[in-house]
Amino acid sequence: MKFLNINYLLIIFVSCIYSACESDDVQKLDKRDWKLTWSDEFEGVKDQAPDPKKWTYDLGTGQNGWGNGEYQTYTNRPENVSLDGQGHLVITARNQPFGGANFSSGRLKTQGLFAQKYGRFEAKIQTPYGPGIWPAFWMVGENVSQAGWPQCGEIDILEIRGQNPGTVIGSLHGPGYSGGGAVNRSYSLINGRFDTDFNLYAVEWNEEKIDFLVNDYLYGRITKKDVPGEWVYDQPFFMILNVAVGGNFVGFPTNQTPFPQSMIVDYVRVYQ
Secondary structure, eight states, X not given: OTTOSHHHHHHHHHHHHHHTTOHHHHTOOOOOOOXXXXXXXXXXXXXXXXXXXXXXXXXXXXXTIIIIIOOEEEOOSTTTEEEOSSSOEEXXXXXXXXXXXXXXXXEEEOTTTOOBSSEEEEEEEEOOOSTTEEEEEEEEETTHHHHOTTTTOEEEEEEOOTTOTTEEEEEEEBTTBOGGGOEEEEEEOSSOOGXXXXXXXXXXXXXXXXXXXXXXXXXXXXXXXXXXXXXXXXXXXXXXXXXXXXXTTTOOOOTTOOSSEEEEEEEEEEEO
């Protein structure tokens, strides 16, 4: 199996420790016959921009650091976002002043180009690391411009604090449970790190629940009854990939934070 490596085995072992091997009920996944509806394999020449028919950008510093107190300027420069010529998208955070901020990075999204309600959303990613580095693969409700956040809903498929590269976090943000009050599930490796290799991060989502998976192992499930507010995950969501520098979630980079730091994406695929 492509992902049957030591980290994958550690994931299974840790799950048994944290859940006392009570995963039988949780692991009863719905019978699935997924059909691919959208994908990007990031084929192209080195330093080429990602497909503009599939991706657009958030640019600049945003309001209050994109609402999170982030320290970077997001750009569309090849130094921050480009293909590597080997079938990967590379988003690179750099310790260099740009656009009024001390750091630069990239944030891509499918807003206005692709959104889907329900299904499986997955990406094979090698994450960056280091204090103050914040890689993410996430989704926002298509009605964000009308409803605003968090009423539109947010599904975080992958978030990692760079100072803790062995723990992945999946979260839901909605009305009454956003920011520090988000409903989340986390998963840790024993003496392992997610940044040392590619891993497959995914959610499987229907009208009643959202499942969070790493390398096709279900580590968390959030259902309607688990959220202390309105369930707003009944509309199409678009996808976002980014690497933030600093912010409320991870804090400021330190002398132990190596730069540049890159999130390398092998592919993104969506199924229904």
